[in-house]
Amino acid sequence: MQGIKKQMRCLFCLLVAVALLVTSASVVTFADKADASTAEVDEGFSLVAESDEIAMYAEMENGHFYLLNKASGDKWYSIPQNMEQDTITKRKERVTYQSELIIDYVMMDGFASGGLVYNANSNAECVIMGEVNVEEIKNGIRVEYVFSALEFTIPVEYTVTDGKFKASIDTKNIKEGKDCKLIRIYLLPTFGATMDDGGYIFIPDGSGVLANFNNGAASNVYKASVYGEETSNKKDVKYSNTENIRMPVFGVSKGTSGYVAYIEQGDTSASIRAAVGNATNAWNFAHSILEYAYICEDELVSQSSTSSSIFRIAEQKYNYDNFTVAYTLLADESVTYVDMADVYRDYLIEEKGLKKTAATEMINLDVYGAVETQANFLGIKYEKLEKLTAYEDVETIIEALEEQGIATEDIGIRYIGWQNDGIFNLKQLSKSKLLGVLGGKKDFRAMQKFLEEKGVTAVFDADLVLTRSGSIEKVATTAFNKKAWQYQYLPSVYVSKLTVDPWVMVNQKYLVKNSNSYLKSIDKTIENIGLSTVTNTLYSNFRQKKGAYRTDMAETMVSVLKKYNDKKYNVIGDSANAYAVPYVSKINNAPTKNSAYKMFDKEVPFYQIVLKGYVPMSGGTVQSEINRDTELLKAAETGTGLLFNCIYEDATLVRGLREENLYSSTYTIWLDKAVKYYEQYAKLFAQIKDAAIVDHVELQDNVTKTTYENGKVVYVNYSKQDVTVEDVTVKARAFATN
Amino acid sequence: MRTLKKLFVAVLCICMFASVFTVSAKDVEYAPYSGYEYNADNESVAAPATYIFDTLITYEDMGLETPLANPTDIYWSGETLYILDADNSRIVCLDENLKAKGILENLTDASGEVYNFKGAKGLAVNSEGEIYIADTGNLRVIVTDDSCVVKKVIEKPNTTLVGYDYTFDVSKILVSTQGNIYVTAGSVNNGAFVFDENYEFSYFFGRSTVQRTADVFLNYIRKQFMTREQIQKLQNYSPATILNFDIDEEGFVYTVTKSGANTAATLNKLNFSGQNIIKSEGIISTYGDLEGVRGILTNNHFTSFSDVDIDNQDFVHLLDEGRGKIFQYTQNGQLVSVFGGYGTQRGMFSKPIAIETIGSRVLVLDSGEGGVAEFVPTDYTVLLREAFIDLDTSDPQRAIELWEEVKTYNTNSLYPYYGLGMAYEKLGDYKAAMDNFKLASSNAEYSDAYHEYRKEYAADNLVWILLIAVAAIALVVVVVKLIHRALVKASGNEAFTVLENKYTFPLYTLTHPSDGFGQFKYRKELPSYLLSAIIILAFFLIKVYEYFGTGYIFNTNEPEDYSILSTFIGSIAIYILFVVGNWAVCSLMDGNGKMKEIASVTAYSLIPYIVSLLVNTVLSNFLSLDEGMMLNIVTIIGVVWAGMLLIVGLSQIHQYYIGKTVWTTILSVFAMIIIAVLVFLLFSLVQQVLYFGNSIIEELRLR
Structure with a gap:
């Protein structure tokens, strides 16, 4: 019995091996043939555009097309091929998958109380009905998808320019009917989709993740809004912790071929979606979504405490002429996320003006000044500023670090909550006022002098975005003209925490106004300003008639950053979104985590690979790490600095406050750790702090290898066992260099 | 030759693919759920994540050929993890690395009958490797050995304890080291059936x-x-x-x-x-x-x-x-x-139904995902568990080290401070213990440490304490003398007593209520609104002081929750209500008391109670928890004294017998309630109208 089983198993293995051999052999043959770049043109397709790298062939009657990577011969189809081999996916979805566009829309009849969203696809509504108008334009084709039943017309241009393939929705010429309103457009949802194994999708969630093809995850679809979910919408409950997308890039690697796509225009109002194969879906793909309009929800609570939802489409819509996604085809012996990062970095350099900024400090301290707490004098409540770190305490902390052997030039501080209402604005920040409770102007100037003498870079953080008060004319609102309150959530059940004041974002008009007046008021000794929230918060203001869509808001944010740059201030960002990156000279808290969906297989430091060597960075705070030394290892893996939360007073002061995540931040608690890290990492950091990353690979489980442009190689071992890779022994939970 | 080359390239390709594309995650150190602990007020407070998801072990990872079908229970025997794969009528045995080392299926008894499960829910294994299966749908417990031979089938026992017509829908099973078998049944709420080692029913547990x-x-x-x-x-x-x-x-x-x-x-x-x-x-x-x-x-x-x-x-x-x-x-x-x-992120579940632990590893059977999710403790949790284990050990120095390290991860937590407090107490450093217990919100322990600390302090500073006590007494005597002299001077009478001045008269009524309050009837200047108001105001202020000034050990109040309104209601409002209520009742019941007299009697009578509040509040700062009885005694004295004064005083001014006074006082309380209810009704009516208007406006604005 057992014997037979064993034999069967052997046979099975053999069969699998043979099958694998045959398939890979055929891949090889295909590659051989392709090298000649004389791949046959598919039947029915004709050449519509060509560059040195890419040729584009299209079917003029239905708008289907494919791209030929001229170097490798790979073909990339706009919709999946060999659909007949798919035995898993449901028929209805197979029809949907063969579409260049999918739209989400609402029917205005009954929408206000029902809020239902429907979807339609170009295959069923346009191609099969014969309502696709294709015309040749310069460098490509223009396809007009007519969803006649819904009275939509959506023109899209597919072109090949600058060696890239660009898909561009001509949003200016979208036509909507009366009864149906367009909510979002899925652009080329199944471009290059494949059923094969042996590849992955790159998703920019958090620092970046890879999802292997056909990994079988039960919930196999990822969708997230670029730069975070829209916050100007009713939400007083959340379900779990997630990380935001910080860069509008996604890509697919099929091993020796792949593509990377970034959203060139409209990234501030887009989503990224990806799916992998599992028991009910055979296809692996990734694509972008244009968030054309937003649905806002509110609740009407009746006297009997029953509530009903009410829905409204925000008046503000996507307002650029185009929504453009640029695809770059990749081919190499092994196409990886590093190639994708290279393409995106080049784009940032060439188009967005990303420049090299010399790296600075290894030990970064987020120093928290004062925090407002609820105090009570004989029953009269008032807001009291509680000191966490006074101006002179900063000197004490720096001296303590220096005494332990940390060179002061290697220390950078970002002082948060050093002015006005402390960490958390009560009133909108429009004028800088030093705090008496922290020591007043005299102590402040003394601190500045001290820091300058010691060579410590000091950044002063200003939160121009969030506020706890302000009239409705000054803050972002929902589509129901209510202030878009944001809440702290209870860690246990994720409903809003009533003991912490809610907050709201400043609207576009006052953001500009406040930032200008603030600029005039800051102490003249300040050179570096931290604009954390301006660089990492994006939202709409859905106020009727006076609002601003996310796209406008992003432009406003950029204009503020530019203004500060023009006034010769160094601006320091915090987990900066891509649109803010070119204007910052340093990023603290660069994303090092991801949302950890089950469909993700690997985490990769994509954000760091793109920006390393250009923008100095530090990772997440050491206090936020779950296991010892994780942030140190991540810093070594990407050549970035370390970040500590830092206060002078006892950390138990923050219990129960909005800032309760500052636990264990008293400097005496982590001082030894900082010293130890400095001894371990300072030498290496000095060698790699300005170098860009040219290669990054996971050699084996939990062991990474990073190659810097100056030839330095760093191996990081996250596992709990010592390993030897490429003749280098790396200790458990440690790093080593060549 | 060419094919050979191709083959070679292909093998190379496979190797490359294998190395680059194996499903291997760098340990994702991210928890989609927040870590938290509850503080003394049962509010959740942020904490580092405690366990992180390691892997989901599906049938493939275990090395099985068929997927699990409705797995319902897992059991770790110390060397084998058993999974009850109910709908496949089998039990999967895994080693500690969660790799299959055997499958128990096609259970057969001596007669050759094959046993299939029907909705089986529970599983247990005894020390000899005998396996007990709660075969729920078939209303039986199957006992089998590890070679799939069924040894015994336990069926519905006949017991009068629950009546005969119950359903033996067995669900979970447990075997003690003595060989007793505990079985629960969903429809029986008498406890668990206990069967002895001979599989005979013995009792309910x-x-x-x-x-x-x-x-x-x-x-x-x-x-x-x-x-x-x-x-x-x-x-x-x-x-x-x-x-x-x-x-x-x-x-x-x-x-x-x-x-x-x-x-x-x-x-x-x-x-x-x-x-x-x-x-x-x-x-x-x-x-x-x-x-x-x-x-x-x-x-x-x-x-x-x-x-x-x-x-x-x-x-x-x-x-x-x-x-x-x-x-x-x-x-x-x-x-x-x-x-x-619940969720789709790593470490979240779709249908978790059973847990087991192997050391500090936690295994969760998630039937929605068709596998076992394994969690490992974070460094923080490893440390915290170690510190808890060492909490009661005799080495306080070691405990201090551990808890100090816990603090480097989480100062929001109460536990490190509790642990440090315990350790310092053992070391005899009561001051440090007190500081830590305070940060741990541990009242009782703080009180104990304080008790010891006070003892030490008193022994060290006995001379000073005595000196201060003597000085305080002397001061009081001198002040009283001075006041007396001033009053004498003001009245111009050498034989001045408290009786003569209406502002000192309450001191007389304290000890002579009958005579004192009786004088109200003929000395019209004695009842005083002003003096009553001063006393009640003092009452109010002392109440406020009591809220904030009560010693840490006895103070359960939250300064943030303080509402001046409730203090007002508890002092001034209730006083006014009583006075008005008593006046109303007694006017109807032939009472002779005037409003001014009632107001004065009530206020003067409250003095002992007010003083007891003040004394208690001050005293509470120096007492430990087990001396709290003293506070109660003071309160009782204050209340009884005040009550006595009130009854006697009211009977004097209304010219009632004591019995009638008590009766009218009770009626006054009812009158107070009626007034309060009316006020409340009016208030809520207004509120309702406002609310109604508000919701109309809201509806008009949004629709």
């Missing part, structure tokens, strides 16, 4: 005790004043069904029970005779989530335990089916860890 009638009545009354949520958290007062259980090395049985659809499941720790010896505070369960969900997620999101596991360090793990979370507690009910939840 853990039958929930019936409450005394008085308790039930009291709880009925209590429930009328509780929110729905509190009621749902109330421990059960009807017989509870045992949902699941586990047994520790000493033979204590931990059960999770549930008594009705809308009640939360609770944890019990039962000794050999089935008595619950769990440490639990009050009537509200301290296990599970203590915060409710407002608004959207109202239904089915209460903590509802469905499995329990005791690990080899005696930590208790509870699986909360309601929220999909796992809670880990110490034996003293301290929350060490909580993790999980």
Whole structure:
């Protein structure tokens, strides 16, 4: 019995091996043939555009097309091929998958109380009905998808320019009917989709993740809004912790071929979606979504405490002429996320003006000044500023670090909550006022002098975005003209925490106004300003008639950053979104985590690979790490600095406050750790702090290898066992260099 | 030759693919769920994540050929992990690395009959490797050895204890080291069936005790004043069904029970005779989530335990089916860890139904994902568990080291401060112990440390304390003398007594109520609105002082929650209500007292009570918890004295007999209530009108 089983198993293995051999052999043959770049043109397709790298062939009657990577011969189809081999996916979805566009829309009849969203696809509504108008334009084709039943017309241009393939929705010429309103457009949802194994999708969630093809995850679809979910919408409950997308890039690697796509225009109002194969879906793909309009929800609570939802489409819509996604085809012996990062970095350099900024400090301290707490004098409540770190305490902390052997030039501080209402604005920040409770102007100037003498870079953080008060004319609102309150959530059940004041974002008009007046008021000794929230918060203001869509808001944010740059201030960002990156000279808290969906297989430091060597960075705070030394290892893996939360007073002061995540931040608690890290990492950091990353690979489980442009190689071992890779022994939970 | 080359390239390709594209995650150190602990006020406070998801082991990872079909239970025997794969009628045996080392299927008895399961729910294994399967749908327990030979089938025992017509729908199973078999049945709420080693039914175990009638009545009354949520958290007062259980090395049985659809499941720790010896505070369960969900997620999101596991360090793990979370507690009910939840992120579940632990690893059977999810403790949790284990050991220095290190991870937590307090107390450093207990919100322990500290302090500073006491007494005497002299001078009378001045008259009534208040009738200047107002104002201020100034040990007040209105109601408003109520009642009942007299009598009579408040508040700053009796005595003296003055005073001014005074006083209280209700009605009516208007405006604006 057992014997037979064993034999069967052997046979099975053999069969699998043979099958694998045959398939890979055929891949090889295909590659051989392709090298000649004389791949046959598919039947029915004709050449519509060509560059040195890419040729584009299209079917003029239905708008289907494919791209030929001229170097490798790979073909990339706009919709999946060999659909007949798919035995898993449901028929209805197979029809949907063969579409260049999918739209989400609402029917205005009954929408206000029902809020239902429907979807339609170009295959069923346009191609099969014969309502696709294709015309040749310069460098490509223009396809007009007519969803006649819904009275939509959506023109899209597919072109090949600058060696890239660009898909561009001509949003200016979208036509909507009366009864149906367009909510979002899925652009080329199944471009290059494949059923094969042996590849992955790159998703920019958090620092970046890879999802292997056909990994079988039960919930196999990822969708997230670029730069975070829209916050100007009713939400007083959340379900779990997630990380935001910080860069509008996604890509697919099929091993020796792949593509990377970034959203060139409209990234501030887009989503990224990806799916992998599992028991009910055979296809692996990734694509972008244009968030054309937003649905806002509110609740009407009746006297009997029953509530009903009410829905409204925000008046503000996507307002650029185009929504453009640029695809770059990749081919190499092994196409990886590093190639994708290279393409995106080049784009940032060439188009967005990303420049090299010399790296600075290894030990970064987020120093928290004062925090407002609820105090009570004989029953009269008032807001009291509680000191966490006074101006002179900063000197004490720096001296303590220096005494332990940390060179002061290697220390950078970002002082948060050093002015006005402390960490958390009560009133909108429009004028800088030093705090008496922290020591007043005299102590402040003394601190500045001290820091300058010691060579410590000091950044002063200003939160121009969030506020706890302000009239409705000054803050972002929902589509129901209510202030878009944001809440702290209870860690246990994720409903809003009533003991912490809610907050709201400043609207576009006052953001500009406040930032200008603030600029005039800051102490003249300040050179570096931290604009954390301006660089990492994006939202709409859905106020009727006076609002601003996310796209406008992003432009406003950029204009503020530019203004500060023009006034010769160094601006320091915090987990900066891509649109803010070119204007910052340093990023603290660069994303090092991801949302950890089950469909993700690997985490990769994509954000760091793109920006390393250009923008100095530090990772997440050491206090936020779950296991010892994780942030140190991540810093070594990407050549970035370390970040500590830092206060002078006892950390138990923050219990129960909005800032309760500052636990264990008293400097005496982590001082030894900082010293130890400095001894371990300072030498290496000095060698790699300005170098860009040219290669990054996971050699084996939990062991990474990073190659810097100056030839330095760093191996990081996250596992709990010592390993030897490429003749280098790396200790458990440690790093080593060549 | 060419093919060979191709083959070579192909093999190379495969190797390359294999190396680059194997499914291998760098340990994702991210928890989609927040870590948290509960503080002394039962509010959740942020904490580092405690357990992180390691892997989901599916049938493929185990090395099986067919997927699991409705797995319902897991059991770790110390060397083998058994999975009850119910719909496949098999039991999968895994080693500690969760690789299959055998499958038990096609269970057959001596006669050759094959046993298939029908909705089997429970599984247990004894020390000899005998396997017990609760074959729920077939109403039987199957006993088999590890070679798939069925040794015994336990069927419905005939017992008069529950009547004959019950359903033997067995669900969970447990085997003690003595060989007793514990079996729960869903439709029997008499506790667990216990079968002896000969598979004979012997008795019911853990039958929930019936409450005394008085308790039930009291709880009925209590429930009328509780929110729905509190009621749902109330421990059960009807017989509870045992949902699941586990047994520790000493033979204590931990059960999770549930008594009705809308009640939360609770944890019990039962000794050999089935008595619950769990440490639990009050009537509200301290296990599970203590915060409710407002608004959207109202239904089915209460903590509802469905499995329990005791690990080899005696930590208790509870699986909360309601929220999909796992809670880990110490034996003293301290929350060490909580993790999980429903969702699609790593470490979240779709249908968790059973938990087991292998050392500090936690295994969760997720039938929705068709596999076993393994969790490993974070460095923080490893340390915290170690510190808890060492909490009671005799080496305080070691404890200090551990808890100080815990602080580097989490200063929001109360535990490191509690642990440090204990350690310092052992070392005799009571001041440090007090500081730490304060940060741990540990009142009783603080009080003990304070007691010791006070003793030491008193011994060290005895001379000074005595000197200060003498000086204080001298000061009081001198001040009294000075005041007296001033009064004498003002009156111009050498033989001045408190009787003569209307502002000092209350001092006389304190000890001579009958005579003193009697004088109101003929000395019209004595009753004084002004003096009454001053006394009541003092009453109000002392109440405020009591709220904030009561010593730390006795003060359960939250400064943030302070409302001046409630102090006002508790002093001034209630005074006015009483005066008005008494005046109204006595006017109808031939009382001779005037409003001014009633106001004065009431105010003057309150003086002993007011003084007792002040004394208590001051005293509470110097007493430890077990000396709290003294405060009670002072209060009682104050209340009795004041009550006596009031009754005597009222009888004097109304010219009633004492009996009638008591009667009218009770009526006055009713009058107060009626007035209060009327005011409240008016208030809520106005509120309703405002609310109505508001909702109309809202509706018009939004629609």
